[in-house]
Amino acid sequence: MADAAVPSSVHPFPFHSFSLHLTLIFLCSIKSCIRMMVIFCQSVYDGQEHGLFMEKLDARIRNHDREIEKMCNHHFQGFVDSITELLKVRGEAQKLKSQVTETNRRLQDDGKDLMSSMEELKQCRVQQRNIATTIDKLTHCLPVLEMYSRLQEQMKARRYYPALRTLEQLEQTCLPRAGQYRFCSIMAENIPKLRTQIRDTAMTQLRDFLESIRKHSDKIGETAIRQVRTLWKNSPTEQVDD
Numbered sequence: 001m002a003d004a005a006v007p008s009s010v011h012p013f014p015f016h017s018f019s020l021h022l023t024l025i026f027l028c029s030i031k032s033c034i035r036m037m038v039i040f041c042q043s044v045y046d047g048q049e050h051g052l053f054m055e056k057l058d059a060r061i062r063n064h065d066r067e068i069e070k071m072c073n074h075h076f077q078g079f080v081d082s083i084t085e086l087l088k089v090r091g092e093a094q095k096l097k098s099q100v101t102e103t104n105r106r107l108q109d110d111g112k113d114l115m116s117s118m119e120e121l122k123q124c125r126v127q128q129r130n131i132a133t134t135i136d137k138l139t140h141c142l143p144v145l146e147m148y149s150r151l152q153e154q155m156k157a158r159r160y161y162p163a164l165r166t167l168e169q170l171e172q173t174c175l176p177r178a179g180q181y182r183f184c185s186i187m188a189e190n191i192p193k194l195r196t197q198i199r200d201t202a203m204t205q206l207r208d209f210l211e212s213i214r215k216h217s218d219k220i221g222e223t224a225i226r227q228v229r230t231l232w233k234n235s236p237t238e239q240v241d242d
Helices: 015-027 030-046 050-156 160-178 182-215 217-233 236-241
Strands: none
Touching: 050 160, 050 182, 160 182, 182 217
């Protein structure tokens, strides 16, 4: 390669025009750039500038190395500080993560207790509502039971007229207020039977009473006349006439 003849149209490139040729290479088209690069490399290797080119290239490399080293040294302390801060942030992040985990655990535990308390409160409110409803219903049912108990006592004591009034009040007032309950339905069904029973019993007692009066009418008349005479004798008018 070194012994090859140099074409007459190719002249060795002076090294001082190296920058100019590089500029021309970038400004030319791709084809021209390739052609000029071939001519430049051939001129460097065929001429006397090969050693000088290598020295300049090494110097350029060393210059860039120094700039890179200088830049690294300039930013090294900042890099170290950044790493230190990053490690501190990492430690703080670990602490924060531990605190968040602990807070979440305690929150979950407190949440379970709160949910349990809320469930108990819900059950208590349901029971309270049921108790209030029961009291309200009993307020309407107790008068019915009291009235029915009074009716039974009056019938047992053979007080049929008050029993009829109690039965009428039970049918028209107490049972409609009590609502639709089974015992109310049973009472309502038994009211006609009770009314018939009271009527039949009262009529039976009246007939027995009248029959007893008819049988003992003579004695009753004698007793009545005797009492009238006694009253007549003991009256003040009789004493004045005497």
